[in-house]
Amino acid sequence: MSASLTIDAMLTTSGDAAVPAMPAPEAPVEVIPLTAEQIAAAAEREAQTQLAVRRRRDRLAGLVQSVVPGLVGILIFLLLWQGLTHVATQIPGPVKVWDSAVKLFSDPFYRKGPNDQGIGWNILASLQRVGLGFGLAALVGIPAGFMIGRFEYLNRMTSPIISLLRPVSPLAWLPIGLMVFKAANPAAIWVIFICSIWPMIINTATGVQRIPQDYLNVARVLNLSEWKVFTKILFPAVLPYMLTGVKLSIGVAWLVIVAAEMLTGGVGIGFWLWDEWNNLVVEHIIIAIFTIGIVGLLLEQALIWIAKRFQFD
Amino acid sequence: MANPFHLVVDNVDKRFNTKQGEFIAIRDINLRVQRGEFTALIGHSGCGKSTLLNLIAGLDVATNGVLVCAGREISGPGPDRGVVFQNHSLLPWLTCFDNVYLAVERVFSATEKKPQLIARTEAALKMVGLTHATHKHPNEISGGMKQRVGIARALSIEPAVLLLDEPFGALDALTRAHLQDELMRIVADTKSTVVMVTHDVDEAVLLSDKIVMMTNGPSATIGEILDVKLARPRDRLELAEDTDYHYYRKAVVEFLYSKQKKAA
Ligand SMILES: Nc1ncnc2c1ncn2[C@@H]1O[C@H](COP(=O)(O)OP(=O)(O)OP(=O)(O)O)[C@@H](O)[C@H]1O
Numbered sequence: 091m092s093a094s095l096t097i098d099a100m101l102t103t104s105g106d107a108a109v110p111a112m113p114a115p116e117a118p119v120e121v122i123p124l125t126a127e128q129i130a131a132a133a134e135r136e137a138q139t140q141l142a143v144r145r146r147r148d149r150l151a152g153l154v155q156s157v158v159p160g161l162v163g164i165l166i167f168l169l170l171w172q173g174l175t176h177v178a179t180q181i182p183g184p185v186k187v188w189d190s191a192v193k194l195f196s197d198p199f200y201r202k203g204p205n206d207q208g209i210g211w212n213i214l215a216s217l218q219r220v221g222l223g224f225g226l227a228a229l230v231g232i233p234a235g236f237m238i239g240r241f242e243y244l245n246r247m248t249s250p251i252i253s254l255l256r257p258v259s260p261l262a263w264l265p266i267g268l269m270v271f272k273a274a275n276p277a278a279i280w281v282i283f284i285c286s287i288w289p290m291i292i293n294t295a296t297g298v299q300r301i302p303q304d305y306l307n308v309a310r311v312l313n314l315s316e317w318k319v320f321t322k323i324l325f326p327a328v329l330p331y332m333l334t335g336v337k338l339s340i341g342v343a344w345l346v347i348v349a350a351e352m353l354t355g356g357v358g359i360g361f362w363l364w365d366e367w368n369n370l371v372v373e374h375i376i377i378a379i380f381t382i383g384i385v386g387l388l389l390e391q392a393l394i395w396i397a398k399r400f401q402f403d
Numbered sequence: 404m405a406n407p408f409h410l411v412v413d414n415v416d417k418r419f420n421t422k423q424g425e426f427i428a429i430r431d432i433n434l435r436v437q438r439g440e441f442t443a444l445i446g447h448s449g450c451g452k453s454t455l456l457n458l459i460a461g462l463d464v465a466t467n468g469v470l471v472c473a474g475r476e477i478s479g480p481g482p483d484r485g486v487v488f489q490n491h492s493l494l495p496w497l498t499c500f501d502n503v504y505l506a507v508e509r510v511f512s513a514t515e516k517k518p519q520l521i522a523r524t525e526a527a528l529k530m531v532g533l534t535h536a537t538h539k540h541p542n543e544i545s546g547g548m549k550q551r552v553g554i555a556r557a558l559s560i561e562p563a564v565l566l567l568d569e570p571f572g573a574l575d576a577l578t579r580a581h582l583q584d585e586l587m588r589i590v591a592d593t594k595s596t597v598v599m600v601t602h603d604v605d606e607a608v609l610l611s612d613k614i615v616m617m618t619n620g621p622s623a624t625i626g627e628i629l630d631v632k633l634a635r636p637r638d639r640l641e642l643a644e645d646t647d648y649h650y651y652r653k654a655v656v657e658f659l660y661s662k663q664k665k666a667a
């Protein structure tokens with residue numbers, strides 16, 4: 091296999107590269123006679139460095155093993171893409187797209203009228219809509235989730251409606267938004283709000299329902315006030331679930347904003363993508379796709395990072 | 404009301420409504436506990452020890468009968484009864500200090516200022532020998548240490564009765580012995596009234612003034628009550644050669660394994 095060959099090659103080269111000046115263990119370091127302690131100390135030192143080297147090499151090997159397959163995958167992907175351009179000639183190759191991207195991202199924040207703005211502005215506009223819709227959804231969805239989780243009656247009351255509305259594509263709500271707000275921007279925010287709210291409600295409610303009875307018993311034997319129960323027990327216990335909901339929401343929101351912006355127009359990465367399609371600049375469409383992917387990935391990673399900080403046990 | 408008994412359980416029944424109909428867990432429970440007395444509840448698994456303890460804690464309501472603690476009828480959980488649960492039940496997002504402080508604050512914040520509350524919390528942790536782990540989270544300490552924090556939390560509120568549900572059940576034998584000794588010392592220092600559920604005969608005899616032996620469920624009740632009149636302080640090494648100790652031990656073992664033999 092060529093892939094494993096590459097890995098092995100890289101492993102040895104990188105391992106050696108990390109310790110270029112290390113003498114071989116058998117090689118005598120000095121010729122002057124040494125006392126027993128000195129020899130022992132030297133041996134100890136030697137063992138220590140050996141250990142450190144081995145550790146470093148292990149770490150490097152681990153890194154190489156985790157990174158290399160990804161790089162290989164990307165390489166294959168690029169090759170396939172390049173191959174595809176020979177068959178479907180209207181698709182630009184990776185090099186052409188890269189050049190175009192460099193040009194585009196060298197001046198991301200220009201403004202030449204409402205429909206011609208730098209890609210940076212477009213990304214920021216989309217992020218702002220997502221942030222607003224998503225923030226409003228959190229503001230409503232998380233308290234609603236707490237209530238639904240805490241009160242069984244409310245749960246029974248709301249569950250048919252939620253189950254019915256949840257599978258509906260958020261874009262189906264766009265006309266209602268346009269009708270009510272009579273403007274594209276709030277309508278797009280509204281769509282984000284709708285699509286983000288379900289995961290937040292459902293995950294928060296599940297979290298509340300899954301609080302271990304032990305924790306609630308602690309609250310009961312101490313007769314804690316509702317406020318203390320909420321701040322010291324409910325909220326921290328539900329937080330991981332809530333963050334899962336938030337993570338799911340942001341993923342969906344970022345998926346949906348692109349589609350919503352294609353329909354509403356204005357400034358935004360989705361609209362920009364559609365605009366470039368109208369202009370038939372295919373490189374830019376591909377750049378938009380990658381940009382959307384990368385921003386989505388960053389959003390999710392950020393939330394995973396936050397969620398990790400609130401993980402207990 | 405001059406009731407000489409600190410804790411009174413009078414003709415208590417507990418039935419559960421299950422899918423198969425009514426299930427009588429315990430019935431006709433009569434128990435008197437004096438102030439400063441250490442009572443052990445022992446019996447086979449599923450006989451209703453936890454059920455009885457939960458009734459005393461007020462976490463559950465008796466179907467029949469009355470429970471009285473320190474002259475007041477038990478109608479719900481309250482900080483006059485400190486509970487140590489079988490599985491420590493510490494809140495994982497709070498440090499050991501904060502876990503105890505939560506309880507201290509609840510009970511004493513009306514009458515005391517913050518420095519006093521902090522002092523109480525620190526004293527409770529010191530009592531169980533965990534001063535060094537004050538600012539650690541539960542997931543950073545061992546099982547035995549967690550159980551000690553649980554005991555510190557229960558005792559920090561100066562309860563009229565301390566209720567323990569198999570507090571050392573999940574621990575290894577060495578840690579358990581260590582914590583038993585520690586519990587004996589703490590109870591002697593604080594003169595606490597204790598009701599403890601256990602299924603360990605040695606633990607029951609070593610710690611208790613009174614061993615309440617329960618018959619097998621369903622519809623379990625108190626089979627025998629054994630007064631353990633061993634002098635305190637007790638030392639497990641000395642007791643190992645004590646004839647009285649062996650007499651008590653044998654009585655409990657006999658009850659459990661011949662009179663209430665578990666149909667396996
Ligand atoms: N909420 C409940 N609903 C129905 N039955 C219950 C309930 N709680 C306990 N029981 C039943 O009551 C009986 C006594 O349970 P309990 O937990 O008090 O036993 P235990 O003596 O504490 O046992 P163990 O030593 O295993 O902890 C059991 O048969 C149990 O199935």
Ligand SMILES: [Mg+2]
Nearest residue numbers: 452453454568
């Ligand atoms: Mg039990």
